[in-house]
Amino acid sequence: MASCFQTKPGHGWNGLFLLCACALGCLLWSALPARAQALPPEFLPDLAFEQIAANRAAYDRVVFIFGDSVAMMCSLEQVDFSKLRAKKDDTQYMVSAMAEKMRQANVPGDKVNDPLWCMHSLGTAMNSLFAASGLQTAVNHGLTIPSAKLVAAYAGGLGLPFPKDVTARVNEIAKLFDTGVIRDGDVVIMEDAGYNGQNPDAYEANWLALGRAALHGAAVTLILFDMFDDIPEEPVMGIPPDGFRFEAAFPSPTTGGRRSHNQALRDAAAQLAADKDNKGTLVFLDMRRRMDAFRAALADAFGVSALTPEGIHPNVWGEAFLARELLRTAGLAPLLGNPQPYRDVLVANASRLALGDTAVDPDKARDFINTWLIP
Structure with a gap:
């Protein structure tokens, strides 16, 4: 049996892609004029999902991860933001070029020789x-998983924040239950970040539809979590920063006041959990509060951030913490009897985890990683 921990040390990430491009390729697609849109090709399911869908009987339990680029991938390379700033108001460039870079983010190639290859997505970390x-x-650096008692897969986007796109995805997700790809005992994780739509009432309705598609389909554990962010004070393509801040309050006729998109998600989660038609169980993870605590501890310990400079995506530090919290919330952590290889690769590459130039002492990193990152 082979895994990503058996790769040889090396970098191999020449020109992987612009990290902020990943963020903007995700959120600016949604920021285009409202219309029915096909699932952006950069949000297609990963190789593990394709293997599972082709031979579901070979896998006992599956963690299906739905969401945008935060759920789909994690960059392992520092970014030159100067080129992005020069193009940030060019809609055609930002959508097409950035989408192409996102599609290439998970193409293995020489990248499998990077000791951190296993951290290039939330699914591969799990x-x-x-x-x-x-x-x-x-085998093959974890690219091929012929069978498993437990496996994680990125299952595609959710269509947020557009209702027509969400409806299309709800129908597709329902088919995954109807055909037995998602079944009793599985874990379903749903995530959303980036452009929030600036309409908490519509956002709540979208989450109700998505949550019901999962909870009514089978006896799964559905995990929803509120979103962390640290958005700079700068409009993007004419959209104010609050368009990407999930704790920013917007008018909410449903409540007669104002509420944030995170609050709209919390309100949807409360309704979903009480639905009498549920076959599955909803677990809500207060991820924003937990990520804020982790960010503070990481900054205090090493002077580095858990998020990338655009304030949306976790870097490897942040992704590893997100993976830990999700595994614990899903009740899967007790099954992980050998975290040593995972711990060792994070410790050995501690100075790279934040994508910056800050040197991190491995001994100090080991204690911190044991405390904060091991499920």
Whole structure:
């Protein structure tokens, strides 16, 4: 059995892609004029999902991860933001060029030789832990997973924040239940970041539709979580920063006042949890509060951030913390009997995790990683 921890040390990430481009490729697609849109090709399911869908009987339990680029991938390379700033008001460039870079983000190539390859997405980080604990067979740097007792997969986008796109995705997700791809005992994680739509009432309705598609389909554990962010004070393509801030309050006729998109999600989660038609169980994770605590601890310990400079995406520090919290919330952490390889690769590459130039002492990093990042 092979896993990403058996790769040789090396970098191999020449010109991977612009990290902020990933953020903007996600959120600016949504920022285009409202219309029915096909699922952006950069949000198509990953290789693990394709393997599972083709032979579901080979996998006992699956963690299906739905969402945007925060759920889909994690950059392992520092970014030159000067080029992005020069193009930030060019809609055609930002949508087409950035989408192409996102599509290329998870193409393996020489990138599998990077010791941090296993951290290039939330799903692969989880799978590296599952494989090391003997819960799956994984070969070819974890790209091929022929069978597993437990496996994670990125299952595609959610269509947020557009109602027509959400409706299309709800129908597609329902088919995954109807055909038995998602079944009793599985875990479904749904995530949203980036452009929030600036309409908390519509946002709540979108989440109600998405949540019901999962909870009414099978006896799954559905995990929803509120969104962290640290958005700079700068409009993007004419959209004010609050268009990307999930704690920013907007008018809410439904409540007769104002509320944030995070609050709209919390309100939707409360309704979903009480739905009498549920087959599954909803668990809400207060991820913003937990990520804020982690960000503060990380900054205090090493003077580095857990988020990338555009204030949306976790870097590897942030992604590893997100993975830990999700695994614990799903009740999967007790199954991980061998976290040592995962811990070792994070410790050995601690100075790279924040994508900056700050040197991090491995011994100090080990204690911090044991406390904050190991499920």
